[in-house]
Amino acid sequence: MNEFEWLRQTRALREPVTPHRDLWAGIDAALDTGKVTAPTTRRAWRQPQNWLIAASFVGLSLFAGSLAVHLRDSTLANATANTVDASRWRPNDPRLAGAAVELDAANMELRQAMEQAPDSPALQRLLMRTQKQQSQLRQIEHQAG
Numbered sequence: 001m002n003e004f005e006w007l008r009q010t011r012a013l014r015e016p017v018t019p020h021r022d023l024w025a026g027i028d029a030a031l032d033t034g035k036v037t038a039p040t041t042r043r044a045w046r047q048p049q050n051w052l053i054a055a056s057f058v059g060l061s062l063f064a065g066s067l068a069v070h071l072r073d074s075t076l077a078n079a080t081a082n083t084v085d086a087s088r089w090r091p092n093d094p095r096l097a098g099a100a101v102e103l104d105a106a107n108m109e110l111r112q113a114m115e116q117a118p119d120s121p122a123l124q125r126l127l128m129r130t131q132k133q134q135s136q137l138r139q140i141e142h143q144a145g
Contacts, residue, residue, distance in 0.1 A: 091141045
């Protein structure tokens, strides 16, 4: 079903529909004879609502718990980033500042990857290369004065 068929069907719902037979005669007859079926207890109607309330409570509890864990983790990450950020080198030249930020970010990501796979020679080579580029950038700033 494509969008046009869906729109056509929704437009068709706006038009009044006449039933195939007269419903009022059956309703009147049922009212006159007293055969109107009503739920025998209110509890029969409330059982599905109880499950819905319980399911919504469980869902909200899971959401609140995951939100609390996420906020705790992000708070810890921000505290760690703030302590690392204070020790980062920031060149005075704005042309070098962007490169310094990129190299710092790459260095941090490589260190996180090294925590997961400390014996990876590829990660070690990339980390050494990034540190070498950072030292070259510091030398360029020092030479530029």
